[in-house]
Amino acid sequence: MLRLRAAAVIATVTALSATATACGGGTSSGGGSNDSPKTLTYWASNQGPSVEADKKILTPELKKFEKQTGIKVKLEVVPWSDLLNRILAAATSGQGPDVLNIGNTWSSSLQATGALLPWDAEQYGKIGGKDRFAASAVASTGAPGKDPAAVPLYSMGFALYYNKQMFKDAGISKPPATWDELVADGKKISKDGKWALGAEGSNPVENIHQTFVLAKQHGADFFDAKGNPTFTSPGAVAGVKQYVDFMAKDKIIAPGNAEYSQNQSLEDFAKNKTAMVLWQNASTTFKAHGMKDSDWGVAPVPVASGAPGAGKQINSMVAGINIAVFKNTKNLNGATDFVKFMTSTEEQKVLCKAYANIPPVKAALSDPFFSRPEATVLKNTLLTSAAPLPQVPNESQYETSVGTAIKGLFADVAAGRQVTTESVKAALTKAQQQMPKS
Amino acid sequence: MTATTTADRQAPPHDGGGRADSGQARPKRPRLPGRLRRISLPYLLLLPALLLELLVHLVPMVIGIVMSFKELTQFFIRDWGTAPWSGLDNYRVSIDFDAPIGQALLHSFFVTCAFTVLSVGLCWLIGTVAAVYMQENFKGRGLLRAVFLTPYALPVYAAVITWAFMFQRDNGLVNHVLGDQLGLTDGQTFWLIGDNSFVALLTVSVWKGWPFAFLIIMAGLQNIPRELYEAAAIDGAGIWQQIRRITLPSLRPVNQVLVLVLFLWTFNDFNTPYVLFGKSAPEAADLISIHIYQSSFVTWNFGTGSAMSVLLLLFLLLVTAVYLVLTSRGRKPADG
Numbered sequence: 001m002l003r004l005r006a007a008a009v010i011a012t013v014t015a016l017s018a019t020a021t022a023c024g025g026g027t028s029s030g031g032g033s034n035d036s037p038k039t040l041t042y043w044a045s046n047q048g049p050s051v052e053a054d055k056k057i058l059t060p061e062l063k064k065f066e067k068q069t070g071i072k073v074k075l076e077v078v079p080w081s082d083l084l085n086r087i088l089a090a091a092t093s094g095q096g097p098d099v100l101n102i103g104n105t106w107s108s109s110l111q112a113t114g115a116l117l118p119w120d121a122e123q124y125g126k127i128g129g130k131d132r133f134a135a136s137a138v139a140s141t142g143a144p145g146k147d148p149a150a151v152p153l154y155s156m157g158f159a160l161y162y163n164k165q166m167f168k169d170a171g172i173s174k175p176p177a178t179w180d181e182l183v184a185d186g187k188k189i190s191k192d193g194k195w196a197l198g199a200e201g202s203n204p205v206e207n208i209h210q211t212f213v214l215a216k217q218h219g220a221d222f223f224d225a226k227g228n229p230t231f232t233s234p235g236a237v238a239g240v241k242q243y244v245d246f247m248a249k250d251k252i253i254a255p256g257n258a259e260y261s262q263n264q265s266l267e268d269f270a271k272n273k274t275a276m277v278l279w280q281n282a283s284t285t286f287k288a289h290g291m292k293d294s295d296w297g298v299a300p301v302p303v304a305s306g307a308p309g310a311g312k313q314i315n316s317m318v319a320g321i322n323i324a325v326f327k328n329t330k331n332l333n334g335a336t337d338f339v340k341f342m343t344s345t346e347e348q349k350v351l352c353k354a355y356a357n358i359p360p361v362k363a364a365l366s367d368p369f370f371s372r373p374e375a376t377v378l379k380n381t382l383l384t385s386a387a388p389l390p391q392v393p394n395e396s397q398y399e400t401s402v403g404t405a406i407k408g409l410f411a412d413v414a415a416g417r418q419v420t421t422e423s424v425k426a427a428l429t430k431a432q433q434q435m436p437k438s
Numbered sequence: 439m440t441a442t443t444t445a446d447r448q449a450p451p452h453d454g455g456g457r458a459d460s461g462q463a464r465p466k467r468p469r470l471p472g473r474l475r476r477i478s479l480p481y482l483l484l485l486p487a488l489l490l491e492l493l494v495h496l497v498p499m500v501i502g503i504v505m506s507f508k509e510l511t512q513f514f515i516r517d518w519g520t521a522p523w524s525g526l527d528n529y530r531v532s533i534d535f536d537a538p539i540g541q542a543l544l545h546s547f548f549v550t551c552a553f554t555v556l557s558v559g560l561c562w563l564i565g566t567v568a569a570v571y572m573q574e575n576f577k578g579r580g581l582l583r584a585v586f587l588t589p590y591a592l593p594v595y596a597a598v599i600t601w602a603f604m605f606q607r608d609n610g611l612v613n614h615v616l617g618d619q620l621g622l623t624d625g626q627t628f629w630l631i632g633d634n635s636f637v638a639l640l641t642v643s644v645w646k647g648w649p650f651a652f653l654i655i656m657a658g659l660q661n662i663p664r665e666l667y668e669a670a671a672i673d674g675a676g677i678w679q680q681i682r683r684i685t686l687p688s689l690r691p692v693n694q695v696l697v698l699v700l701f702l703w704t705f706n707d708f709n710t711p712y713v714l715f716g717k718s719a720p721e722a723a724d725l726i727s728i729h730i731y732q733s734s735f736v737t738w739n740f741g742t743g744s745a746m747s748v749l750l751l752l753f754l755l756l757v758t759a760v761y762l763v764l765t766s767r768g769r770k771p772a773d774g
Binding site: 081085088091092094109110112113114115201202204254255256258259261393396397400401403404407408410411412414415430433434435436 | 511512513515516518537538539606607608626628630631632633716717718720721732733735736737738739
């Protein structure tokens with residue numbers, strides 16, 4: 001009988017404690033506080049060749065911050081494939097890091113969730129003011145007319161990287177400046193198992209980066225002024241078709257690139273299989289794949305004709321990373337201090353050198369490192385001929401739906417199917433119909 | 439069973455005799471009769487599991503159902519309570535088969551049905567054949583058994599990533615073997631994009647799933663008395679007749695559960711296509727679970743995603759119920 005009673009007691013206690021455990025753990029959501037001033041959690045995006053490499057680069061800097069402020073920073077480098085989902089989950093649950101990196105193209109979408117701390121004039125004042133940063137970088141931190149959701153951390157632009165030896169072998173003396181030249185050069189290179197251009201056909205985001213610029217050059221945008229999608233405008237269709245045609249019609253991209261999604265095109269470039277890639281700040285990745293800096297050259301991304309500039313002469317998106325503070329942080333002052341530290345001129349030089357990025361902080365540009373050929377091309381591009389991706393709340397959805405549609409078009413090419421203006425338009429129509437009503 | 443019931447009935451309504459005698463000294467208070475306490479104990483012991491089950495499975499399910507009636511977009515995910523109710527709109531969008539979202543869902547549903555039928559069928563067939571052969575005692579049987587079970591023991595992610603490498607067009611093992619070594623193809627086949635992705639997905643699913651069928655059927659076979667086979671052999675039954683008349687009928691109860699479990703696992707499989715193809719699966723391999731995931735994140739409208747999930751839940755419930763009714767109807771006369 002005693003045993004029976006003991007069993008009953010154990011069962012009840014277990015049940016109650018299980019319930020209590022499962023219900024615990026939640027905290028109230030709301031604005032930030034300073035309840036735990038000695039620690040910070042930081043989600044960094046993967047900027048270097050690997051997550052491990054990033055940890056090596058960032059850890060000494062975080063120690064420096066700890067020494068200065070006494071605040072211990074817990075670092076997690078989140079791979080790109082997980083970052084947006086992790087941020088969404090954090091926004092939903094209210095359980096997130098204190099400080100986090102976001103792709104600058106997501107700024108408006110994430111701003112709409114209300115999960116990130118707005119950077120009004122007062123908040124910006126705490127890190128030295130908005131004027132310290134390049135205007136193009138600040139333009140990619142949230143929807144126009146609203147307080148920015150984040151602060152620029154690293155700036156990147158697109159450039160044409162080319163393999164010097166492969167160009168020499170094909171008898172090409174200078175990198176192409178227009179698309180016609182690129183195709184003509186490409187046809188000279190693409191034979192005997194060598195190919196002219198690399199692409200990441202199965203990576204929706206990369207497809208967006210490339211076609212956004214081409215559509216701009218055809219005078220199109222993917223959203224109108226009210227934020228409604230205009231994916232099927234003639235210019236947008238022409239831009240997408242031009243990109244897919246590099247593989248389908250011009251045959252200067254290897255068909256195998258249709259299934260690339262993990263930067264295999266950069267590996268092919270480093271292994272002398274592909275002569276050109278259109279990429280953002282690629283030098284550290286080339287080095288990681290064993291390529292010497294002297295083996296490759298860099299030039300602005302081609303345009304239809306003339307020289308890169310504003311309007312139809314755009315040749316890059318304003319790529320980059322922003323740093324944001326999670327509104328639910330329990331260490332608001334510490335988080336602000338950390339953003340101040342990461343965007344200080346000194347740290348900007350250290351970090352942007354390590355990642356071969358362009359510092360959005362103007363004062364840091366004086367370092368001679370940012371006058372190398374690669375940095376000069378990227379810097380000029382960002383200053384004169386780059387445009388931010390649409391800063392609308394549905395930007396993330398645009399990346400997924402249009403990027404996936406282009407992935408499907410590449411798969412069509414790989415399967416030997418024809419890609420026509422009609423088939424491109426049909427794919428983009430389907431993508432547009434998936435967009436939420438705004 | 440009968441003996442226990444009788445004993446229960448004969449048990450005195452109070453505690454044991456010794457206690458009843460000494461009970462006079464104790465203060466009289468209303469107590470649960472022993473029988474009630476004995477009956478309630480199993481329920482009490484089940485309580486922890488029941489509460490956890492409620493918390494882990496039922497609560498999220500109910501929240502999911504509530505979400506399906508809301509317009510839960512990025513503007514409201516931070517505070518779900520403020521998301522406006524949308525009535526049946528999410529369901530209407532999901533099953534409007536003339537519009538692209540409904541069409542895509544229907545297409546995905548058909549792909550999943552074809553995939554499930556083929557995968558479960560092949561897993562069962564290969565598992566059964568292997569298990570029957572493994573019944574014979576031969577040298578190296580233990581080793582073979584262990585080898586067969588390896589795919590089941592491997593972590594899903596590691597295994598599927600390996601397959602993703604093998605299916606690569608330019609450097610993959612599959613094209614190398616089929617094209618360069620066997621000469622069956624030109625060695626240029628795309629497996630991870632386009633229509634062939636269905637074959638790739640099915641291959642990985644069967645490779646991953648058949649060892650489970652093998653394991654369960656092997657256990658089932660151990661319970662069939664050898665005498666039956668011996669008697670059948672004496673009566674002149676060949677191997678096929680023995681399989682048809684003894685093995686398969688004896689395995690029926692095992693198969694009923696096995697097929698149901700394999701069906702549910704395969705129909706709901708998310709990991710395999712996600713690891714193989716990434717976030718956006720090719721149309722030919724667009725299984726419903728990954729389609730719902732992609733739909734939720736394309737539009738950031740988690741209400742529509744939830745509505746699709748509820749529809750999937752209803753469909754699986756219906757199939758399971760019909761299956762159980764049909765199979766138990768067949769079993770009852772046999773039991774009787």
